[in-house]
Every structure is written in C-alpha cells, then in structure tokens.
Amino acid sequence: MADIAERYNIPRQHFWLHGPRSRRPVEYDADAGMWNVYGYPELQEILGDPATFSSDTMRLVPKDLIPGGDEFSMAGFITQIDPPEHGKLRKLVSHAFTRKVVADLEPRIAALTHELLDAARDRGTLELVTDLAYPLPVIVIAELLGVPSGDRALFKQWADALFQRDTKISLAKPAEQQNVDLQATLKPWKEMSAYLAGHAAERRRQPRADLLTKLVEAEVDGERLPDDQVVNFAIILLLAGHITTTMLLGNTVLCLDAFPEQQDKVRADRASIPAVIEESLRLFTPFAALGRATTRDVELGGVTIPADHMVMAWLGAANRDPRQFPDPEVFDPGRDPNPHLGFGRGIHFCLGAPLARLEGRVALNILLDRVNPLRTDPGDPVEFMPTPTMTGVRRLPLI
Ligand code: HEM
Incomplete structure (x- = not known):
C-alpha cells in the first residue's frame, strides 16, 4: 500500500496520519504551553479520571485569547462541564438520543441519501462532501432540533469560520504575539447564538415536537434551563x-478507495458495514484531540504533569498506538474487538454516537449500491481540512 498520507497529500499538521514514528506517549510542548498525550493507555487514564483531568479547560485560557472575553458564556456547554453538574445536564438530553429515537430515523436517512444522490446523478458529477457527506447529517440534525434545514448554508458558513483554521493557539505567549483573529471566531459565534436564541424563544411561546422544545421545557432539579444554557447546548448539537x-x-469512502480489497469485501458482505465504520473511526479519527485541565500534579506515562496545565489528549494518535492496535496503519475492519477512542470514553462519551453510526451505516450501504466502484478522481485532488484537531476531507471528487 502506498503511504496513504503522501498519496492524498494530507497536510503535515495532521502529524499522526504521517506514518508510524516513535513518539513518547506524553510530551510537553513549550511553544504551545501544553502537554500532548499520544499513548492509548495514557488516554484511557485521562478519560477515566475526570477529577484529575477536568473538562473545564477555559479557566486556563487567558481572557485575551477568548473571543469576547468576559461576555463569552460557556454555560450549558456540556463538553466543558465536570461532575456533578455534568451528570444532570447529560441526563436531560440523553432521552433524546435513545436507541428508539435514533432507530426511527433510519427511513428518513435512507430517503435523504437517495434524494441527494439523485441530484448528483442528474448533474453528472459526484463530489462526496458537497453532494452527500455535508448535507445529509446537517439536514438530519436540523430536523431533530427543529430549525429549518433550508438554513444550512448559514450553518456551513458558521462551521467553516469556526473550524477551517490552521492557526495554533499558544498558552505560553501573550495574545498580541500570536496570529489569532478573535473577531473571526466571535462573529459567527454571536450570529449562531442569536439565531438559536430566536428559535428557542419561539418554542417557549409555541412548543413543537422537536429537540429544541425538549430543551426549553427540560428541568434540572426542578428548574428550567436558563436561556444561555439552552442556546449553548443547541449550538453543540x-x-x-x-x-x-x-x-x-x-x-470512510477515502479508506475504501485506499484499500480497494476491503471495498470488494464489504460489497460482497454488507453485514461488515458496521465494522468498516468503526475501523474508519479508528484510522481517520474525525475529532482528533480533546482538551483537559489538570487539577493536581499527576504522573502519566512516566512524567509528572503539574496541576493547572492544559493536556491535549490525541485520540487520533492513540487510535494508532501499536501497543493496542497491531499494524495500526492498515485499514482492517476485521479487528475484533476494535476498542478505538473515536467517540471518546468515560462520562463524556459521545451522546450522538448511535446517530452517527446509523448515518454512516445507511449512507455507506446506499453508496455501495449506487456507486461502483467508489473511487477518487486521479485528476481532481482530495482536499483535507486544515485544522489539526479535525481529521476529515473537505473535498472528495469521485469518478
Ligand atoms: C461528545 C466525537 C457525532 C453530540 C463527543 C466526544 C467525542 C465525539 C470524541 C467526547 C468529547 C469529550 O470527551 O470531551 C464524535 C464523532 C462523531 C460525533 C467522531 C461522528 C462521527 C455526534 C453527533 C452528535 C454528537 C451526531 C449529536 C447529534 C455530542 C455531544 C457530546 C459529544 C452532545 C458531549 C457529551 C458529554 O460531554 O457528555 N463526540 N461525535 N456527536 N458528542 Fe459527538
């Protein structure tokens, strides 16, 4: 197999995709003022101990590096909240993602996939991201939340402004010495908050059968969630x-292009689709790193990380740790078990995992039916997202 990172011209900042290299499991990055953790067992320790590795990382970020400084509210931002508040908030939305709620979405996901592929067929070209991979999940989550899916160009604008950046923030340098454009983040954030606040206010007046209504009506300890918490939760979702x-x-499509023998196998045996999805999450972990803040001095991987330090837990690197996954660079859906960390682990384990898995399974099955072979266009290169913590193609033209 040709080296996958070279073959697709994957930017160097996605360092863990650039083949095996010996790496200490825990390293301090003096330039960034943060600790990087790459090892699988070390990540298990971090994600299993929220008392030592807190999710409230914003307290370590100097105010002048936070867009909007004091006016920026993280209230209700479930990924940033520690126990016991985390458990209360989590309980509140968990019922929205029960197995049944998600399973009921299957026919809608299948119908949407066909509709989107029909439109691409009529145009005569297929660029997987624009034609399917972007619109499908955004329409599904908009319909679940209860915001108009027709506004998705807006959502894309906000998401691009927030995530399509390759600038690296350092906690070790003052803001003025860094090339960070806080306005570029603040503007979409404010627009998104105002947009969702408007929809939430409407649901308070006129409830509907949607997730936003559930959020405005939800109670924690007998009290309704305050507006900023509802809005921030809706932003996360x-x-x-x-x-x-x-x-x-x-x-996933990229993996099947790079490993055509696996594409043949899954075409012949559709029961292996879930395993293909899990292996794609391991090899190309979309959410490649999670931040945590130490609450005490702690020994990890043979070094001591002092209290009140930022730790970046690189899920993408741990998912290629040869101590856990033999031949980690090989796309092998036959790994059983496949205990990848693509959805995180522990109390913050992804709430949307059943939905993401269902969308992946349904869309891949239909793609295999309708597009044979699934192959990238050699004359039209694949493009990757620039942000180091997000591993994903943003353009994937197929022949
Ligand atoms: C949490 C990944 C899809 C909603 C997480 C975490 C990861 C993750 C790694 C852990 C964060 C942490 O520990 O700090 C992914 C991946 C997805 C995906 C790779 C798709 C392939 C979704 C979807 C939804 C969703 C479809 C919602 C519909 C959430 C929420 C949390 C979360 C609300 C926070 C849970 C908590 O803090 O208790 N996700 N996610 N995710 N995810 Fe996902």
Missing part, C-alpha cells in the same frame, strides 16, 4: 451533530 459525521462519511 448543531455543530457536533454534523461536522464530525461529515468527516466520518468522507473518511
């Missing part, structure tokens, strides 16, 4: 609900 799944769909 809208963003987390589609960007990552877009990456999952694109990356």
Whole structure:
C-alpha cells in the first residue's frame, strides 16, 4: 500500500496520519504551553479520571485569547462541564438520543441519501462532501432540533469560520504575539447564538415536537434551563451533530478507495458495514484531540504533569498506538474487538454516537449500491481540512 498520507497529500499538521514514528506517549510542548498525550493507555487514564483531568479547560485560557472575553458564556456547554453538574445536564438530553429515537430515523436517512444522490446523478458529477457527506447529517440534525434545514448554508458558513483554521493557539505567549483573529471566531459565534436564541424563544411561546422544545421545557432539579444554557447546548448539537459525521462519511469512502480489497469485501458482505465504520473511526479519527485541565500534579506515562496545565489528549494518535492496535496503519475492519477512542470514553462519551453510526451505516450501504466502484478522481485532488484537531476531507471528487 502506498503511504496513504503522501498519496492524498494530507497536510503535515495532521502529524499522526504521517506514518508510524516513535513518539513518547506524553510530551510537553513549550511553544504551545501544553502537554500532548499520544499513548492509548495514557488516554484511557485521562478519560477515566475526570477529577484529575477536568473538562473545564477555559479557566486556563487567558481572557485575551477568548473571543469576547468576559461576555463569552460557556454555560450549558456540556463538553466543558465536570461532575456533578455534568451528570444532570447529560441526563436531560440523553432521552433524546435513545436507541428508539435514533432507530426511527433510519427511513428518513435512507430517503435523504437517495434524494441527494439523485441530484448528483442528474448533474453528472459526484463530489462526496458537497453532494452527500455535508448535507445529509446537517439536514438530519436540523430536523431533530427543529430549525429549518433550508438554513444550512448559514450553518456551513458558521462551521467553516469556526473550524477551517490552521492557526495554533499558544498558552505560553501573550495574545498580541500570536496570529489569532478573535473577531473571526466571535462573529459567527454571536450570529449562531442569536439565531438559536430566536428559535428557542419561539418554542417557549409555541412548543413543537422537536429537540429544541425538549430543551426549553427540560428541568434540572426542578428548574428550567436558563436561556444561555439552552442556546449553548443547541449550538453543540448543531455543530457536533454534523461536522464530525461529515468527516466520518468522507473518511470512510477515502479508506475504501485506499484499500480497494476491503471495498470488494464489504460489497460482497454488507453485514461488515458496521465494522468498516468503526475501523474508519479508528484510522481517520474525525475529532482528533480533546482538551483537559489538570487539577493536581499527576504522573502519566512516566512524567509528572503539574496541576493547572492544559493536556491535549490525541485520540487520533492513540487510535494508532501499536501497543493496542497491531499494524495500526492498515485499514482492517476485521479487528475484533476494535476498542478505538473515536467517540471518546468515560462520562463524556459521545451522546450522538448511535446517530452517527446509523448515518454512516445507511449512507455507506446506499453508496455501495449506487456507486461502483467508489473511487477518487486521479485528476481532481482530495482536499483535507486544515485544522489539526479535525481529521476529515473537505473535498472528495469521485469518478
Ligand atoms: C461528545 C466525537 C457525532 C453530540 C463527543 C466526544 C467525542 C465525539 C470524541 C467526547 C468529547 C469529550 O470527551 O470531551 C464524535 C464523532 C462523531 C460525533 C467522531 C461522528 C462521527 C455526534 C453527533 C452528535 C454528537 C451526531 C449529536 C447529534 C455530542 C455531544 C457530546 C459529544 C452532545 C458531549 C457529551 C458529554 O460531554 O457528555 N463526540 N461525535 N456527536 N458528542 Fe459527538
């Protein structure tokens, strides 16, 4: 197999995709003022110990590096909240993602996939991201939340402004010495908040059968969620609900292009589709790194990380740790078990995992029926997202 990172011209900042290299499991990055953790067992320790590795990382970020400084509210941002508040908030939305709620979406996901592929067929070209991998999850999450899916050009604009950046923030340098454009983040953030606040206010007046209504009506300890918490939760669902799944769909097709023998196998045995999706999540982990803040001095991988330090837990690297996954660079859906960390682990384990898996499974099955072979266009290169913590294609033209 030709080296996959070279073959698709994957930017160097996605370093863990650039073939095997010996790497210490825990390293301090003095330039960024953060610790990088790459090892699988070390990540298990981090994700299993929220008391030591807190999700409230914003307290370590200097105010002048936070878009909007004090006016920026993280209230209700479930990924940033520690126990015991985390458990309460999580319980509140968990019922929206039960097995049954998700399973009921299957016919709608299949119908949408066909509709989107019909439109591409009528145009005569297929660029997987624009034609399917982006619109499918965004329409599904918009319909679940209860916001108009016709506004998706807006959502894309916001998501691109927030995530399509390759600038690296350092906690070790003052903001003025860094090339960070806080306005570029603040503007889409404010627009998105105002948009969702408007829809939430409407649901308070006129409830509907949607997730936004459930959020405005939900109670924690007998009290309704305050407006800023509802809005921030809705932002997470809208963003987390589609960007990552877009990456999952694109990356899976890329894996089947790079490993054609696996494409033949899954065509012949559709029962292996779930395993293909899991292996894609391992090899091309969409959400490649999670931030945590140490609450005490802690020994990890043979070094001591002091209290109040930022730790980047690189899921993408741990998922290629040869101590856990033999031949980690090989796309092998036959790995059984495949305990990848693509959806995280522990109390913050992805709430949307059943939905993402369903979308992946349904869309891949239909793609295999309708597009044979699934092959990238050698004359029209694949493009990757620039952001180091997001692993995904943003353009995937197929022949
Ligand atoms: C949490 C990945 C799809 C909603 C997470 C976490 C990861 C992740 C790694 C853990 C964050 C942490 O520990 O700090 C992914 C991937 C997806 C995906 C790779 C697609 C392939 C979705 C979807 C939704 C969603 C479709 C919603 C509809 C959430 C939420 C959390 C979360 C609400 C926070 C859970 C908590 O803090 O308790 N996701 N996600 N995700 N995800 Fe996903």
